[in-house]
Amino acid sequence: MLLPSTDRPGQDLVSLLPERVTGNAARLLVDGDAIFDALEAALLEARHTIQLEVFQFGGEVGMRLMRAIRARHEAGVRVRVLLDPAHGHAGSIRDQINRVIREMDDAGIEWRDFDLKRMPNGPTPLANLGLINHAKLVLIDGRVAFTGGMNFYDHGSCNHDYMVRLEGPAAAHLGALMDADWQLSGPPSSPIRHEDGEQAGQAVVEIAETGPERRTIRELITRHVVTAREKVWVEVLFLDDDHIIDTLVEARARGVDVRVVLDPLNWGHHVPELEKLPFHGIPNWHAVDRLTAGGVAVSWFKPSRPGQNLHAKVAMIDDRFLLVGSANYTYRALDRSREVTIGLECPEVARAFAQAFLADEAAATRIMGLTGFQRLLGAAFAGVKHRIYHEARDRWRDPGLQGQDLVTL
Numbered sequence: 001m002l003l004p005s006t007d008r009p010g011q012d013l014v015s016l017l018p019e020r021v022t023g024n025a026a027r028l029l030v031d032g033d034a035i036f037d038a039l040e041a042a043l044l045e046a047r048h049t050i051q052l053e054v055f056q057f058g059g060e061v062g063m064r065l066m067r068a069i070r071a072r073h074e075a076g077v078r079v080r081v082l083l084d085p086a087h088g089h090a091g092s093i094r095d096q097i098n099r100v101i102r103e104m105d106d107a108g109i110e111w112r113d114f115d116l117k118r119m120p121n122g123p124t125p126l127a128n129l130g131l132i133n134h135a136k137l138v139l140i141d142g143r144v145a146f147t148g149g150m151n152f153y154d155h156g157s158c159n160h161d162y163m164v165r166l167e168g169p170a171a172a173h174l175g176a177l178m179d180a181d182w183q184l185s186g187p188p189s190s191p192i193r194h195e196d197g198e199q200a201g202q203a204v205v206e207i208a209e210t211g212p213e214r215r216t217i218r219e220l221i222t223r224h225v226v227t228a229r230e231k232v233w234v235e236v237l238f239l240d241d242d243h244i245i246d247t248l249v250e251a252r253a254r255g256v257d258v259r260v261v262l263d264p265l266n267w268g269h270h271v272p273e274l275e276k277l278p279f280h281g282i283p284n285w286h287a288v289d290r291l292t293a294g295g296v297a298v299s300w301f302k303p304s305r306p307g308q309n310l311h312a313k314v315a316m317i318d319d320r321f322l323l324v325g326s327a328n329y330t331y332r333a334l335d336r337s338r339e340v341t342i343g344l345e346c347p348e349v350a351r352a353f354a355q356a357f358l359a360d361e362a363a364a365t366r367i368m369g370l371t372g373f374q375r376l377l378g379a380a381f382a383g384v385k386h387r388i389y390h391e392a393r394d395r396w397r398d399p400g401l402q403g404q405d406l407v408t409l
Contacts, residue, residue: 021205043065
């Protein structure tokens, strides 16, 4: 079994450590053109297996990838696709995804919906509503993997986002994770097993997840922030997790260069009636207030094209580590929905992100502080989320890690 056993009686799910895999090659892909060109090229080179686990997969973007997948399936490549069961939630996205599903059915490609009932129950009934399989994972022949934040449908492809192309042993480990999800989500079927591939480079990969048996992404993020010596640069769509906010403020207090770029969440892109309401960025207001009060440089992302959002979930630490994946820095992502994030020790990839980050920050709007109205409403908004997810927050600070130093984990 490639992944470590999760059969650990008495082990706190929150405190399980991410898996660490050496000997990988990694390349950072920025935005849709680079991401989908690389994905299509890799899919067309498949010789044995293709595995996908994706949140939104549809429209012209999805069909472009599906044409490549179908061509390889018809050449004898084994294909499995695992989807989020809501198929996009919004009707317009669902229509795009259903187009890809019809293509898979026509080609006889195996696909399933991820069984969200396999996720552990949350601390309150509201914490169990609206769960999603939010992972974005692609694996070709057990040796080349893609993971990150980009959704594979038309509007999502316009967003500013990042993925990483991995080659080496970490790819097979991600394949084992995907196969486990497949087996949990339907009748038993023959597994797709991959042996660890040959050493392909010097990059070290830590695989963290919010899943049926592990919740390790918060630990991955906070451990790297706590041990940062020089820099922590973050680009993320949503930030509300108090523990991550605390560690960012504490890092700034000890002299680390902490910078955060957040999306202002211009909902008018999707619902024009909301354009004039003064609520842009409200899910992030609590974090903005806490971070700016702690001296952290925080900016609102400025889109470079109509309808674009900052959809990233990325942090760089000390020009050496990059944390990239599907999980926003929120209670829901870190404790409830199905997510995968990797920690990548690769200075070359970290520097590539730093270049993109500096360009984004230069174009962004620096936030000097919130208005009284924004602080009040942001605190109320955060209070509601705290009550929904309070047990997850308290468990992080108490039984699983009580008396332990994050630096030593």
